Each structure stands twice: as C-alpha cells, then as structure tokens.
Amino acid sequence: MKIVVCIKQVPDVADVRIDPETNTLIREGVPSIINPFDMYAMEEGIRLRERFGGEVIVLTMGPPQAEAALREAISMGIDQAVLVSDRAFAGSDTLATSYTLAMAIGKLGAVDLVLCGKQAIDGDTAQVGPGIAENLNWGFAAYVRKIEDAGDGEITVERLMDDGYDVVRTQLPAVMTVVKEINEPRLPSLKGKMRAKKIEIPVWSSEAIGADPERLGLKGSPTQVWKIFTPEFRRKGELLQGEPREQVDRLVAEIRRMNIV
Amino acid sequence: MDYFLSEEQLMIKELAAQIAREKVLPVRAELDEKEEFPWEIMRVLGEADMFGLYIPEEYGGLGGGILENCLAIEELSRVCIAVSVSFAASGLGAYPILLYGNAEQKQKYLPPVAGGKSLAAFGLTEPNAGSDAGGIQTTAVKDGDSYILNGTKQWITNGGEAEIYSIIAMTDRSRGARGASAFIVEKGAPGFNFGKKEKKMGIRASATRELIFEDCRIPAANLLAREGMGFIVTMKTLDKSRPGIAAQGVGLSQGAIDEAATYAKSRVQFGKPIAAQQAIQHMLADMTTQTEAARALLYAGCKFLDSNPKSISKEAAMVKLFATDTAMKVTTDAVQIMGGYGYMREYPVEKMMRDAKILQIYEGTNQIQRNVIGLELIKEYTGKKEGVAVG
Numbered sequence: 001m002k003i004v005v006c007i008k009q010v011p012d013v014a015d016v017r018i019d020p021e022t023n024t025l026i027r028e029g030v031p032s033i034i035n036p037f038d039m040y041a042m043e044e045g046i047r048l049r050e051r052f053g054g055e056v057i058v059l060t061m062g063p064p065q066a067e068a069a070l071r072e073a074i075s076m077g078i079d080q081a082v083l084v085s086d087r088a089f090a091g092s093d094t095l096a097t098s099y100t101l102a103m104a105i106g107k108l109g110a111v112d113l114v115l116c117g118k119q120a121i122d123g124d125t126a127q128v129g130p131g132i133a134e135n136l137n138w139g140f141a142a143y144v145r146k147i148e149d150a151g152d153g154e155i156t157v158e159r160l161m162d163d164g165y166d167v168v169r170t171q172l173p174a175v176m177t178v179v180k181e182i183n184e185p186r187l188p189s190l191k192g193k194m195r196a197k198k199i200e201i202p203v204w205s206s207e208a209i210g211a212d213p214e215r216l217g218l219k220g221s222p223t224q225v226w227k228i229f230t231p232e233f234r235r236k237g238e239l240l241q242g243e244p245r246e247q248v249d250r251l252v253a254e255i256r257r258m259n260i261v
Numbered sequence: 262m263d264y265f266l267s268e269e270q271l272m273i274k275e276l277a278a279q280i281a282r283e284k285v286l287p288v289r290a291e292l293d294e295k296e297e298f299p300w301e302i303m304r305v306l307g308e309a310d311m312f313g314l315y316i317p318e319e320y321g322g323l324g325g326g327i328l329e330n331c332l333a334i335e336e337l338s339r340v341c342i343a344v345s346v347s348f349a350a351s352g353l354g355a356y357p358i359l360l361y362g363n364a365e366q367k368q369k370y371l372p373p374v375a376g377g378k379s380l381a382a383f384g385l386t387e388p389n390a391g392s393d394a395g396g397i398q399t400t401a402v403k404d405g406d407s408y409i410l411n412g413t414k415q416w417i418t419n420g421g422e423a424e425i426y427s428i429i430a431m432t433d434r435s436r437g438a439r440g441a442s443a444f445i446v447e448k449g450a451p452g453f454n455f456g457k458k459e460k461k462m463g464i465r466a467s468a469t470r471e472l473i474f475e476d477c478r479i480p481a482a483n484l485l486a487r488e489g490m491g492f493i494v495t496m497k498t499l500d501k502s503r504p505g506i507a508a509q510g511v512g513l514s515q516g517a518i519d520e521a522a523t524y525a526k527s528r529v530q531f532g533k534p535i536a537a538q539q540a541i542q543h544m545l546a547d548m549t550t551q552t553e554a555a556r557a558l559l560y561a562g563c564k565f566l567d568s569n570p571k572s573i574s575k576e577a578a579m580v581k582l583f584a585t586d587t588a589m590k591v592t593t594d595a596v597q598i599m600g601g602y603g604y605m606r607e608y609p610v611e612k613m614m615r616d617a618k619i620l621q622i623y624e625g626t627n628q629i630q631r632n633v634i635g636l637e638l639i640k641e642y643t644g645k646k647e648g649v650a651v652g
Contacts, residue, residue: 187276
C-alpha cells in the first residue's frame with residue numbers, strides 16, 4: 001500500500017491569542033508541534049504498512065520551518081516526507097489548502113490511501129480532509145476509529161458516531177480522517193531520529209505540483225474572516241445565605257429551575 | 262552543567278527523558294506497590310532502540326559505548342530505578358557475549374537483545390558466593406556435545422523474565438576462581454527453572470529470582486571463551502557494567518533533588534517557603550554539588566572506559582562507589598527536607614530512599630569497590646599483581 005499522511009504544524013498552546021488588528025493567530029514566541037490528531041493518522045499509516053507492506057509518505061503544506069514537523073514524522077518511522085511550500089500559498093483557507101494538497105498527492109503517483117487527523121487544533125474546521133477527497137474525487141470517511149481491512153481495491157473501516165459506530169466500505173484510493181480512539185501513537189526511535197537528521201526533504205512549489213495559480217493562497221480563498229474573538233468567560237456563582245434548612249430549600253428550588261433534576 | 266555531549270548523545274538523553282516522563286512517571290508508584298515487572302516500558306524502550314545503544318551495528322545495535330548507555334540509564338533513573346535496573350541488567354547479561362562470544366554466539370544472541378525482543382540476565386551470585394567468586398558451587402560438567410549444569414544462583418535481576426542468561430559455573434573446582442567458566446543458557450533449557458520472586462525493600466518492580474539448574478543440559482557450543490575463563494569474563498563484564506549503576510545513582514539523586522527543591526519552594530512555614538531557610542538551602546546546595554560531582558566523574562569515567570584503555574577496574578569502581586554513596590545521602594536528605602510528607606508513600610521520595618540502598622550493595626558492595634580501588638592503587642605504586650575480588 002502506498003499511504004500518504006497529511007499533517008499540519010500548529011502552535012502548542014491551549015489558549016491561542018489572536019491579533020485584534022489582523023484577526024489572525026499570533027505565532028511569535030509560541031513553540032510549534034504536529035497537530036495532535038495527525039499523530040494518530042501517522043501511527044495508523046505506520047501500522048497499515050506493518051500489516052500490508054508498502055510505504056508511508058508524509059505531506060505538509062506550510063512555511064519552510066514546517067520542515068521540523070516532517071523530520072519529527074520521520075523519527076517516528078515514516079518513510080518519506082515532502083514539504084509543499086511557496087509564497088503563493090500564503091493566506092490559503094481550507095478550500096485552497098485542500099486543492100493544493102490534492103495536487104501534491106496527485107504528483108506522488110499511485111496512492112492507495114490518504115490519512116488525516118479529524119481536524120487541526122488551531123482552526124478546528126475539519127474541512128481539509130473531506131476537501132482533499134472532493135478534489136481527488138475519491139471515497140471518503142470521517143472520524144475513523146478502526147481500519148478493519150484493506151486490500152483488493154477496497155477498504156473497510158469503523159466510523160465513530162455520536163450513538164455508536166458505522167461500518168463503511170469504500171473503494172481505494174480513498175481519504176480517511178481519524179479520531180484519537182484509533183490507536184496510541186508511538187514515540188520516536190533513536191534510529192528514526194538519526195535518519196530524520198540526515199534525510200533530504202524535497203520542497204515542492206506551486207509550479208512543481210502543477211497548480212492553477214488562481215486557486216492558490218488568498219486568491220483561491222473565498223473565506224472572509226469578519227471577526228475572531230474569545231468569548232468572554234464568566235464564572236457565575238451565588239452564595240446561599242441563611243439557616244441550613246433555608247439554604248437547602250433554595251438550593252433545591254434553584255436546581256429545579258435549571259431543569260437539572 | 263554543559264558536558265558538551267555530541268548531538269547523538271543529546272538525542273539519546275532527550276528520548277530517554279521523554280520515555281521516562283511519558284511512560285514511566287505515570288505508573289512508577291503503581292508498579293512499586295504491585296511489585297509488577299515493567300514489561301510495557303521494556304517494550305517501549307525496545308522500539309525506541311535503547312537496548313542496542315552499546316551493541317555494534319552489525320548486531321543490530323547503534324554502535325555506541327558505555328557513555329551512551331549510561332545517558333539512557335541516568336534519565337530513566339531520574340524517574341524510577343526499578344525500571345532502569347531491568348533495562349540495565351539486560352546489558353549486564355549481554356556483555357559477556359559481546360566481550361567473549363564467538364561470531365556465531367554474537368550473531369545468534371545479540372540482535373534479539375539489541376532490538377529489545379529478548380531480555381538478558383547475568384547469573385553469578387549464589388547463596389555462598391557473592392563478592393567471593395571462588396566460592397561458586399554451581400558446576401558444569403562436559404558430557405559429549407553438552408554441558409550439564411547443577412546448582413542454584415540467587416538474587417538474579419531479570420531472573421524469570423529474561424530469555425538469555427550468562428551463567429558462571431565451575432568446570433574445575435580444584436582450581437578455585439580459575440576453574441570457573443561462563444555459559445549462555447536459554448530460558449526453557451531442560452532442567453533450568455526459577456525460584457520464587459524475592460520480596461525486596463526497594464526496586465520492587467524489578468524481578469529478582471533464583472535460577473535453579475538440575476541436570477540442565479545445554480549445548481557445548483554455549484561455552485563462552487574457554488573453560489577457566491569464567492572469572493575473567495566476570496571481571497571484565499562488571500568493569501563495563503558498573504558505570505551503569507553509577508548512572509542509576511546520578512539519575513536517582515537528580516530525581517530526588519527535583520522533588521525536594523520543588524517542595525521546598527511551595528512549603529510555607531513561619532510565613533515563608535522553607536526554601537528561604539538557610540538550613541534547607543544548605544542541604545539542597547550540598548545535594549546538588551555532590552550530584553554534579555558524581556555526574557562529572559561518571560561522564561569522565563565513561564569517556565575513559567570507552568577509549569578502551571588496558572585496565573579500567575579502578576575507574577569503574579570509583580565511579581560506582583561515589584555516585585551510589587551520593588544517591589543514598591541525597592535521597593535520605595530529600596526525605597528529611599520533605600519531613601512527614603517525605604515519609605509518606607503519597608510522595609515519591611520514600612521510594613527513592615528505599616530504592617537507593619541497593620545501589621550500594623549490588624554489582625559489588627561499595628566496600629568491595631574500595632578493595633578494588635585500593636588494590637589497583639597499590640599495584641600502581643608497586644607494579645606488582647596480587648589477589649583479586651569481584652562483586
């Protein structure tokens with residue numbers, strides 16, 4: 001199997017700060033990590049290679065410093081990495097990003113399966129995975145929690161739903177986004193880390209992937225962000241006064257009013 | 262302090278620290294309480310290539326030396342030395358094969374050890390033979406294409422868990438220590454059984470068992486080096502492995518300082534953190550200074566050992582002695598700084614103090630280390646060779 005895992009480098013913070021002028025993330029001084037959900041996608045890619053043979057290629061679209069994320073991927077046991085990077089990609093929304101990644105995947109030849117994390121922890125849109133599938137016109141399943149079988153041009157997976165799970169079978173090639181229930185990502189190995197230090201990582205420009213310049217970066221991004229803000233967090237508390245009996249009565253009345261019981 | 266380690270050495274240290282933090286820390290108290298062997302952590306260490314640090318690349322290792330191995334042991338020990346001894350004892354069991362095995366023996370036994378697929382163990386100690394290797398009563402008698410082993414080994418780390426055992430047994434009792442030989446015995450060999458798992462004061466997650474040989478038949482090809490070389494094999498093995506015990510001491514000391522210093526900053530008495538009291542500051546200052554001195558001696562000793570000098574017994578013994586006496590003192594002081602809390606099992610320092618004691622005892626008591634150092638010193642000044650002692 002030839003498996004491609006798309007990953008994203010994201011800021012390592014729970015409370016991301018927004019620049020009020022530009023409505024974009026403030027990235028300065030914030031360390032970068034691989035999007036945690038993508039770690040599960042990479043682990044699943046490696047496990048599929050261990051089950052069915054083949055190779056796992058990791059792909060990221062990002063600035064030159066995203067190379068660090070690719071080297072970390074190699075240290076975990078990924079075979080090859082490609083950085084898709086070009087100034088023309090700057091300002092891409094999820095539409096332009098999925099188009100760009102789909103074009104890069106097209107350049108990789110006969111790919112059987114594309115794996116992504118279910119969403120990135122910075123934007124949280126969960127749109128790029130399905131967007132890639134649309135662009136490639138391949139089968140798609142979101143929230144995959146188990147890959148049951150793959151082979152003979154088909155793949156069978158379990159898709160996590162609110163009230164249980166679906167078993168989905170689709171033709172290969174296909175695109176899947178995975179949830180954290182699917183596996184436990186491994187740690188890097190020393191041999192992997194040493195390989196990661198030395199490996200040559202090719203950088204593909206918009207020209208290299210043969211992309212339509214109109215569909216890239218800001219030009220190819222119809223999304224307009226009007227405002228980004230952190231909802232105000234109000235902690236409401238009320239201290240009940242009086243004799244214990246009164247306090248209990250008021251507490252029970254309050255709980256009833258809130259429809260908790 | 263910056264020891265100007267190479268990029269690769271820093272990589273080893275970082276990955277070992279990550280494994281200690283993410284995989285060992287969350288379970289160390291539970292493993293101690295349940296006295297449960299840390300198989301899952303051994304698997305993780307194997308996948309991370311840690312078991313092959315000191316094994317040549319041709320046998321599936323990374324081709325590093327004692328320093329590389331000790332860096333990994335140190336970081337694991339900062340969190341739990343029951344885990345690090347299970348890891349390090351596999352090296353102790355593999356060193357006889359690495360140092361004295363022939364090509365076939367190395368090809369057969371080292372790759373599974375390097376890959377973490379099999380643990381190894383070293384069987385020397387017996388009920389009546391610890392530091393005095395001449396007192397070994399386990400015998401090996403040649404019978405055609407086999408040796409037949411009889412006897413009991415005691416307190417063997419990784420006993421029962423390991424697949425590959427390096428065993429010292431007497432092939433010629435009349436020659437005393439010079440009549441000992443070293444053998445490779447596989448788990449499952451006919452007549453090879455294990456005693457009960459020992460209940461210990463510390464390092465409770467590690468496995469310590471008797472090895473029982475009753476007419477245990479092994480192929481004659483499993484003899485290491487030649488008959489009569491068992492004593493030399495033992496000494497050279499311990500020279501290589503002793504720095505690992507020192508690395509346990511350095512890591513454990515650092516772990517205890519981590520706990521005590523953090524506590525001293527947050528514990529308020531008489532209106533200020535106890536870290537502001539000079540009495541506590543001086544204790545922490547001594548603990549840190551001694552630990553750094555132990556680390557400096559360890560790294561310098563490892564680099565010297567890795568340069569393959571003629572004799573390393575004195576240096577290996579000094580490193581082990583100093584770092585483990587330091588660990589006992591530092592962990593005891595960490596409990597003292599934390600007072601009643603330190604004595605409670607809720608906090609990790611009581612375990613650290615219980616664990617520390619074994620470091621002064623195993624792989625040669627610290628008294629034996631002083632014998633080794635003293636003897637080497639006398640040799641240096643007289644140029645004369647005399648009796649020998651091992652742990």
